[in-house]
Amino acid sequence: MSGHRIAAITRRLLQQFRHDRRTLALLFVAPLVILGLLGYLIRGATSAPDVGIANRDQGQLGASIASALAKSSKIHAVTINASDGDAKLKDGSLVAYVVFPTDFSQLAQQGTVAPEIHLEGSQPGAQAPVLQAMQDAAASVAASTVRFQPRVTTLYGGPNLDQLDYFGAAFIGLILFFLVFVVTIVSFLRERSQGTLERLMASPLRRGEIVIGYMLGFTILALVQAVEVLLFSLYVLKVHNQGNVLLIFGFEVLMALSAVNLGIFLSMFARTEFQAVQFIPLVIVPQVLLSGILFPISTEPRPLQYVSDVLPLTYAVNGLRDVMLKGADLTWPALQLDAGVVAGFCVLVIFAGIATLRRRIA
Amino acid sequence: MSESYAVDVDNVVKSFGTMRALDGVTLRVKTGEIYGLLGPNGAGKTTLIRAIVGLVAPDSGTVAVLGKRMPNLDILGSVGYMTQAAALYPDISVEENLRFFAAISGADGNVDEVLKVVELDQRRKSVVATLSGGMRQRCSLACALVHRPRLLLLDEPTVGVDPQLRVQFWEHFREMAAAGTTIVVSSHVMDEAERCQRLGLIRFGKLLAEGTPNEVRATAGTNNLEDAFLTLSGRSSE
Numbered sequence: 008m009s010g011h012r013i014a015a016i017t018r019r020l021l022q023q024f025r026h027d028r029r030t031l032a033l034l035f036v037a038p039l040v041i042l043g044l045l046g047y048l049i050r051g052a053t054s055a056p057d058v059g060i061a062n063r064d065q066g067q068l069g070a071s072i073a074s075a076l077a078k079s080s081k082i083h084a085v086t087i088n089a090s091d092g093d094a095k096l097k098d099g100s101l102v103a104y105v106v107f108p109t110d111f112s113q114l115a116q117q118g119t120v121a122p123e124i125h126l127e128g129s130q131p132g133a134q135a136p137v138l139q140a141m142q143d144a145a146a147s148v149a150a151s152t153v154r155f156q157p158r159v160t161t162l163y164g165g166p167n168l169d170q171l172d173y174f175g176a177a178f179i180g181l182i183l184f185f186l187v188f189v190v191t192i193v194s195f196l197r198e199r200s201q202g203t204l205e206r207l208m209a210s211p212l213r214r215g216e217i218v219i220g221y222m223l224g225f226t227i228l229a230l231v232q233a234v235e236v237l238l239f240s241l242y243v244l245k246v247h248n249q250g251n252v253l254l255i256f257g258f259e260v261l262m263a264l265s266a267v268n269l270g271i272f273l274s275m276f277a278r279t280e281f282q283a284v285q286f287i288p289l290v291i292v293p294q295v296l297l298s299g300i301l302f303p304i305s306t307e308p309r310p311l312q313y314v315s316d317v318l319p320l321t322y323a324v325n326g327l328r329d330v331m332l333k334g335a336d337l338t339w340p341a342l343q344l345d346a347g348v349v350a351g352f353c354v355l356v357i358f359a360g361i362a363t364l365r366r367r368i369a
Numbered sequence: 370m371s372e373s374y375a376v377d378v379d380n381v382v383k384s385f386g387t388m389r390a391l392d393g394v395t396l397r398v399k400t401g402e403i404y405g406l407l408g409p410n411g412a413g414k415t416t417l418i419r420a421i422v423g424l425v426a427p428d429s430g431t432v433a434v435l436g437k438r439m440p441n442l443d444i445l446g447s448v449g450y451m452t453q454a455a456a457l458y459p460d461i462s463v464e465e466n467l468r469f470f471a472a473i474s475g476a477d478g479n480v481d482e483v484l485k486v487v488e489l490d491q492r493r494k495s496v497v498a499t500l501s502g503g504m505r506q507r508c509s510l511a512c513a514l515v516h517r518p519r520l521l522l523l524d525e526p527t528v529g530v531d532p533q534l535r536v537q538f539w540e541h542f543r544e545m546a547a548a549g550t551t552i553v554v555s556s557h558v559m560d561e562a563e564r565c566q567r568l569g570l571i572r573f574g575k576l577l578a579e580g581t582p583n584e585v586r587a588t589a590g591t592n593n594l595e596d597a598f599l600t601l602s603g604r605s606s607e
Contacts, residue, residue: 015472022461026496202456206512209422209450210473211442 008219012212016220017227023194024228030190034228038182038236045178046244049171056133058082058140059104061089066112068148072122073107075144081136096127103127103137120145163333168247175246176331177300177324179236183259184266184320185291187229191270192283195221200279214364218357222267229263250330254337258326261349265319268356275363294320319352374433375400375520375551381420381430383574390416391427392574398553398567403546405565406555407598413574414555415453418522421553422450435520446474449518453525455509459498463489463508466497467515476516483511486541488534502529510538514545521545523554527561539564559594568594572602 024031060076062069077084087095092104106123114121124141126134164172198204207217237255240246248255273290277283295301297311298320304312315321326345329335335342376398383391390413398404406414419425420432423440432439435447457466464480471478484490487507492500497508506529513521521542527535539561542552546566554565562568568585570577578588578601589597 009475011475012473015469018472019458019461019465019469022465023458026460026462201459202452202454203458205424205452206450206456206470207473208424209445209448210470211446211475212473213442 008213008216009211013216013220013223016212016217017224020194020221020224021227034186034190034232035235037186038232039239041182042175042178042236042239042244045174046171049169049174050244055079055081055083056102056136057085057100058137059087059092059095059101060084061087061092061104061106063089063109064107064111065109066115068112068115068120069107069122071148072144075147076105076140079140079143081140081143092125096125099127101127102130102133105137105141163249164247168332171244172247172332173328174300175240175244176328177298179240179246179255180258180262180323180327181295181300181320182236183229183233184262184323186232187225187263187266188270188290189287190228191221191225191267192274192277192286193280195271195274196277196280196283199274214361217364218268218271218361221271222264222357225267225270226260226263229267230260233259233263246331248331249334251336254330254335254342255327258323258330258346258349261346261353262323265349265353265356268353268360271360272356272363294318297321298324300324319349322348373400374398375402375435376404376421376553377431377433378417378421379431379433381417381427381432383416383420383425383427389574391420393430394571394574394576395430396569396576396579398551400551401546401549403542403552403554403564403566405562405568406553406571407557407559407562407568407594408555408571409557412572414571415524416574417571418450418524418553418555421522422448446476446516447519449513449516449521451510451513451521451523451526453528455502455505457497457505457508457512460496462494462496463500463511464493466508467511470512471515474516474518478515479517480515483514486514486537487511488537503531503534506530507534519550521550521552521554523552525555525557527556527558535561559598562594570598570601577601 058076060073062073064070073084076082085101087101087104089106092101092106095101095104103124103126106125108121108123111122122141124137126137159166198207233256237252237259241248241252269290273286274283277286297307297315298318299315304315304321307315322345326342326349329339329342329345337343337346374397376396378394378396381391381394382389394413394417406417408414416425420427421434421439422445423432426440434441435444437444458469461469463484467478467480467483471480481490484493487510489504489507489511492504497505500508506526510523510526513523527538530538542554546552554561556562563582565582567579567581569579570585578585580588582594585601586592586594586597589600591597591600
């Protein structure tokens, strides 16, 4: 091993990026766009769907529930005639309408509260707020007779925790992993397609020196990106963080190293840059779906849980969430496992990269 | 394996699948010699050069470079290798390419000097992607020279280089050889063959004839190398 030769590889990589503004932009602007968009999507003010209300009730109950609905933040209540409802669903101006029939109060006194709810029906996501608002309204009217007051406590986080805190913790790691992987696999492949890998092999460079040189170069870039992403998440998006920032950074270092070496390793199996790009859905999409970023692993079908258990990103995401949401530190066995698995994967791909480098040259 | 041979290839056989790229080649190049490998496309010239630098592992036979049995990574610091297609990093400058190739061979490099030789000192700050094909070829040669190699392997170095610069290249090769550098150069251009001290004619992975340009002509009984080459390769296929 020669530090001089390793430094030569690293320096050249950084020079390449200095000349290649577009790739630099991908590495440093794209994460902010993605995270910023995610933040706005989750935290930006959402507009409530329009729901029609037609009160034909001859008693009092219909009117009280209708006025409770009008105050709901989940929907935007609009008074309509029951006969116009279907037409408004069809032209898309309403996602649902509610009709309180003429005998509504009368039936309620006999124990049956039966409003008619007409849903547009093609958008499953739009139904939930309507039904939720309906239940809330009914409950608030009923509360005048019965009180339902559960006392809620939380072990971690608290009532202020929102979706962005949950997804943000995972995305900090995912974005880094994804972008570093893509840039490495393509630039290593270019080394082969432009013939320079052959020149490297006809020099005193050792295989390990090439891999380490690449690793250092990309890790430097990845760490600059990690700092940027972290600052943006914590101070601009104000993603909840209860743990040690250095631990988050430590996870990011491990993920960057894994992504670089996975990129080098997989570039051996592609002949062209086009083929390399095809690895992206193969490597990234299953991990995004199954590593618990979007769907908690405990709710997955059993066979998929086994798959999730062997994906390195599962542990990285879990570790980041434990640190940021629960304030975990390295004395927690769960965090030791997460950090251990990610570090182990990292070492595995480093050796896989070195071992396969030879094969494709001869 | 004597150190007096810069390149010592002994009965090397290499097949790719059913294709025999090298079929028992034995070839010795003395220190300070300019040795020309002559042959048509697909004759095995590139495979032979790659076997000399250790990029191709022979199925049988041995290769020694500067007295060291190949593959040997350390001796490659004393070898310059110019591939057929310019192998450069297109998105960094000429000078950055040169400094990189010098550094991986463990040398500081005579960057200024080689830039003058290939007449690229005006373009040293230019990104390689902006250079013309001929300039890239010159830059590629400069990268093979920059660490002052004792053995220079050139795979068709003058493709795409204009005649005037080609003359300068060869002048420089002669100066280097006079200073003790051994040069193995492949070509299918016959007027370049004239400039070599010794020639090896290669076809179908076999060395058909070897000798000075005059000896090769005499063996074939012809007046020019082109005819000699055709005669000799015709004779071997009979």
